[in-house]
Amino acid sequence: MNDEEDDIFLYVTKDKEITNYDNCDEDLPPKDIDDNTITTTAPNKHLKWSDDDNDDISAPKDIDEVQTNKKKQFSYQKDEVIGQDEDDNYNEPKDIDSQSLIDEDCDFEFDDSDFFFDDGTTNNNNNNSDNNNNNNNKSNNYKNNKRKNFQIKNSISSNNNNNNSNIDKFEKRLLDLKKTGKEEAKKRGYQVRTKTPTKQKKIPPSFKVIDGTNFLVDGFQYKSEDYTHYFLTHFHSDHYVGITKTWSFGNIYCTEETGKLVSKKLGVDQRYIITCEWNKLIDIQGVKVAFLDSNHCPGSALILFIKSIRNEKGEIIDEESILHTGDFRYNPSMNNYPLLKGRVISKLYLDNTYCDPQYVFPPQFEIIKQVASIVRKENDGETLFLFGTYVIGKERILLEVAKQEGKPVHVTNEKYAILSCLDTCLDLNKFTTDESITPFRAVTMSMLSYHSMLSLLDQSNGKYKRVVGFRPTGWTQSKKSITYLNRGPTTFYSVAYSEHSSYNELRDCIDHFRPNQIIPTVDCDSQIKVNNILSHFTDLYEKKKQLTIASFFSTQPVTNFFQSFFKSKSEPIIDDNKKLKTTTTTTTTTSTSATTTATTSSNIDTTTNIFKQKFCDDLIWDCPDDIISDKLPIQSNDNLIQCKIEKKENFNDDLIFLSDNNQNNSQNNQNNKLVLVNNEKEDILDFDDPVFISQQKWIEKQINNKKNNNSNNNMTPTKTNSGYLGKTKINSTPPPTQPQSNKKQKTTSPSSYNSNNSSQQSDLKRSKSDPNVNINQLQTSQPPSQSLITSFFQKCTSPTSLFSLTPPSTTTTTTTKTTKTKTKINQSPPKK
DNA sequence: GCGATCAGAT
DNA sequence: CACATCTGATCGC
Numbered sequence: 001m002n003d004e005e006d007d008i009f010l011y012v013t014k015d016k017e018i019t020n021y022d023n024c025d026e027d028l029p030p031k032d033i034d035d036n037t038i039t040t041t042a043p044n045k046h047l048k049w050s051d052d053d054n055d056d057i058s059a060p061k062d063i064d065e066v067q068t069n070k071k072k073q074f075s076y077q078k079d080e081v082i083g084q085d086e087d088d089n090y091n092e093p094k095d096i097d098s099q100s101l102i103d104e105d106c107d108f109e110f111d112d113s114d115f116f117f118d119d120g121t122t123n124n125n126n127n128n129s130d131n132n133n134n135n136n137n138k139s140n141n142y143k144n145n146k147r148k149n150f151q152i153k154n155s156i157s158s159n160n161n162n163n164n165s166n167i168d169k170f171e172k173r174l175l176d177l178k179k180t181g182k183e184e185a186k187k188r189g190y191q192v193r194t195k196t197p198t199k200q201k202k203i204p205p206s207f208k209v210i211d212g213t214n215f216l217v218d219g220f221q222y223k224s225e226d227y228t229h230y231f232l233t234h235f236h237s238d239h240y241v242g243i244t245k246t247w248s249f250g251n252i253y254c255t256e257e258t259g260k261l262v263s264k265k266l267g268v269d270q271r272y273i274i275t276c277e278w279n280k281l282i283d284i285q286g287v288k289v290a291f292l293d294s295n296h297c298p299g300s301a302l303i304l305f306i307k308s309i310r311n312e313k314g315e316i317i318d319e320e321s322i323l324h325t326g327d328f329r330y331n332p333s334m335n336n337y338p339l340l341k342g343r344v345i346s347k348l349y350l351d352n353t354y355c356d357p358q359y360v361f362p363p364q365f366e367i368i369k370q371v372a373s374i375v376r377k378e379n380d381g382e383t384l385f386l387f388g389t390y391v392i393g394k395e396r397i398l399l400e401v402a403k404q405e406g407k408p409v410h411v412t413n414e415k416y417a418i419l420s421c422l423d424t425c426l427d428l429n430k431f432t433t434d435e436s437i438t439p440f441r442a443v444t445m446s447m448l449s450y451h452s453m454l455s456l457l458d459q460s461n462g463k464y465k466r467v468v469g470f471r472p473t474g475w476t477q478s479k480k481s482i483t484y485l486n487r488g489p490t491t492f493y494s495v496a497y498s499e500h501s502s503y504n505e506l507r508d509c510i511d512h513f514r515p516n517q518i519i520p521t522v523d524c525d526s527q528i529k530v531n532n533i534l535s536h537f538t539d540l541y542e543k544k545k546q547l548t549i550a551s552f553f554s555t556q557p558v559t560n561f562f563q564s565f566f567k568s569k570s571e572p573i574i575d576d577n578k579k580l581k582t583t584t585t586t587t588t589t590t591s592t593s594a595t596t597t598a599t600t601s602s603n604i605d606t607t608t609n610i611f612k613q614k615f616c617d618d619l620i621w622d623c624p625d626d627i628i629s630d631k632l633p634i635q636s637n638d639n640l641i642q643c644k645i646e647k648k649e650n651f652n653d654d655l656i657f658l659s660d661n662n663q664n665n666s667q668n669n670q671n672n673k674l675v676l677v678n679n680e681k682e683d684i685l686d687f688d689d690p691v692f693i694s695q696q697k698w699i700e701k702q703i704n705n706k707k708n709n710n711s712n713n714n715m716t717p718t719k720t721n722s723g724y725l726g727k728t729k730i731n732s733t734p735p736p737t738q739p740q741s742n743k744k745q746k747t748t749s750p751s752s753y754n755s756n757n758s759s760q761q762s763d764l765k766r767s768k769s770d771p772n773v774n775i776n777q778l779q780t781s782q783p784p785s786q787s788l789i790t791s792f793f794q795k796c797t798s799p800t801s802l803f804s805l806t807p808p809s810t811t812t813t814t815t816t817k818t819t820k821t822k823t824k825i826n827q828s829p830p831k832k
Numbered sequence: 833g834c835g836a837t838c839a840g841a842t
Numbered sequence: 843c844a845c846a847t848c849t850g851a852t853c854g855c
Contacts, residue, residue, distance in 0.1 A: 445845090
């Protein structure tokens with residue numbers, strides 16, 4: 001990726017800028033390095049780790065700066081910065097002989113002007129702040145530090161012969177790297193630095209910053225004056241890293257439980273801890289914030305941020321909801337959180353820990369039940385039970401066992417103190433610090449080794465003859481939810497008890513909330529990884545997109561739908577001259593239903609006309625010539641209007657549109673529903689469903705993004721445009737002056753409904769409607785028509801826009817439709 | 833000497 | 843694997 005190049009480039013640049021090679025010609029590496037001889041003495045040499053093309057990785061230098069007395073050391077440390085090497089053949093740089101060098105107490109020194117990259121925050125701040133705007137941040141992902149670099153510290157004495165062998169090794173190493181050149185060095189991710197960086201501002205990865213604010217979530221290592229408010233989702237060490245007892249960098253917002261722990265365990269001054277009530281919006285610098293249970297561990301929270309969007313005058317015109325999941329295990333009950341219900345989430349910062357199909361595990365309660373039943377079976381009075389836990393987490397197993405067996409679980413004093421902070425969500429009576437009264441013990445995970453278990457057995461002085469340990473984790477090796485290993489008197493159970501969402505739960509979550517943007521927070525330090533994560537959700541968006549757009553815009557039923565829709569909503573004023581004739585169009589399919597001959601009220605005609613008037617400008621879709629015939633809507637019982645649509649031979653399934661036609665309740669949103677009956681299967685499209693709305697917004701956004709990046713799109717429908725308005729199908733071709741980009745693209749092809757039957761569709765259309773098509777393909781679709789579609793949907797979903805329809809002021813005859821269509825096609829894309 | 837940070841282990 | 847630590851070493855004030 002570019003980032004990679006940037007890093008390298010900066011590195012090199014920095015090297016050249018800073019390094020002072022004295023009189024050494026920079027372009028001419030020192031001879032002793034440049035040739036392949038191995039120098040056995042360090043003194044008085046410039047070591048330069050150079051590259052032939054001047055684009056070299058920076059080099060350690062000036063080894064000859066002597067400082068006799070210093071201890072020598074050569075060490076390497078993790079490099080969080082360089083996000084390169086997404087390619088498969090990245091080699092973990094184990095081959096570097098750093099360990100042996102350390103062991104041999106070897107030491108080298110380089111100039112202070114050398115730079116370092118070990119935390120991504122040093123000399124390349126520009127680069128990092130750019131990254132900060134990216135969804136994925138290649139660097140600083142504390143959960144995914146893989147790459148190492150080495151740093152070289154202190155000076156080496158030129159007179160210190162004791163270190164010659166070490167110097168040898170080091171120089172050999174340098175020569176190795178030199179020989180293989182920049183690419184190899186890059187591959188290995190090695191860089192040289194002189195010393196541990198002094199305190200510098202660390203740039204947080206973008207997923208820790210709430211977009212458009214100076215709020216940091218779980219990003220305490222990145223404290224700086226750039227951030228005014230700090231949020232802690234839950235009390236796990238990888239999330240509170242950076243909080244120390246001397247914290248004074250701003251308010252820490254968290255839940256009551258978490259806050260108590262921050263105070264008690266980390267010793268943070270109480271005045272910096274702002275505990276927030278559950279499920280209650282508070283105002284922080286104009287942003288409304290709420291903490292919602294995230295089902296991860298006691299006190300863990302999803303954090304909802306609601307930003308106000310203002311116009312130039314500073315008036316609030318809209319709001320944007322951002323949800324940060326922290327660590328969470330999705331549960332459908334979250335759908336009903338009052339603060340989330342019906343909310344369009346623009347950005348979802350997602351705990352994607354188990355975002356891979358291999359991670360399927362049963363619901364927690366299942367596992368808990370199974371553990372409890374094992375305990376039931378094994379609890380013979382002579383068996384000691386150990387339950388692996390973290391500082392907090394996994395309590396539900398303990399609680400269930402305690403409840404079932406009627407005995408508390410032993411915890412250490414320290415753990416009891418922690419649990420005491422959680423008394424609001426735990427029953428403390430289920431725990432004890434007296435181990436003599438219970439065979440159940442909460443232990444650290446490390447106690448679940450064979451030897452530890454044996455030694456506990458020993459310590460019991462014969463009270464227990466066997467020991468059973470449970471290790472709850474989502475990373476079970478097996479497809480089974482519980483595996484066990486028996487060894488002597490010990491039995492070790494690995495149970496798929498997870499406090500993160502399973503793959504399916506993640507999908508369910510996305511399917512429900514349909515955020516406009518998903519921002520992964522785990523293992524997302526490259527664009528490739530992010531794309532991979534997101535790819536697991538694209539079909540969720542695609543599915544509904546196709547149901548909606550394909551059904552609406554490639555076929556004519558939308559007209560009928562609107563006829564009924566309007567009829568139910570309003571009594572339009574119309575000019576009789578503009579009435580549509582209820583002419584029937586050709587139908588080539590066998591008419592499967594006699595109901596299609598039903599009567600049509602003039603109302604419907606007029607509303608059709610209104611519809612046409614109002615929307616024809618926007619709704620110029622490329623209706624395939626060979627697809628549709630229409631039937632007029634029919635009045636049926638139950639206040640429903642049914643439109644039976646028949647399709648030509650390449651469409652086997654029928655679509656039935658139902659609209660609640662309760663005129664007495666025109667305000668009722670129930671009207672905004674569409675039922676697709678497709679081969680016996682029903683799909684309901686609810687125009688008032690926030691998911692639906694969100695989806696449309698999301699589509700729009702993708703299109704706009706694409707439009708911005710990709711104004712010239714060479715994708716062109718192969719078909720001529722045709723507009724279908726009312727009862728008349730019009731073929732039109734764009735005038736030669738218009739680029740083809742104004743043509744309708746066929747994202748909306750109905751062939752998605754019968755992909756095996758689309759031989760008459762162009763390849764383009766077929767591919768666009770392929771259920772497996774991904775978001776990127778969508779993005780490459782033609783912006784104008786897609787935008788129109790979205791625009792249309794927004795109108796659909798906005799009752800006001802429908803109700804406020806004004807009668808057309810100019811006469812538009814059926815024939816003018818053709819004109820209009822053409823005109824529209826000739827126009828530049830509508831704004832939206 | 834202690835807090836902060838880091839590497840390595842589990 | 844990688845979660846959520848824990849420990850020991852080093853650095854810096």
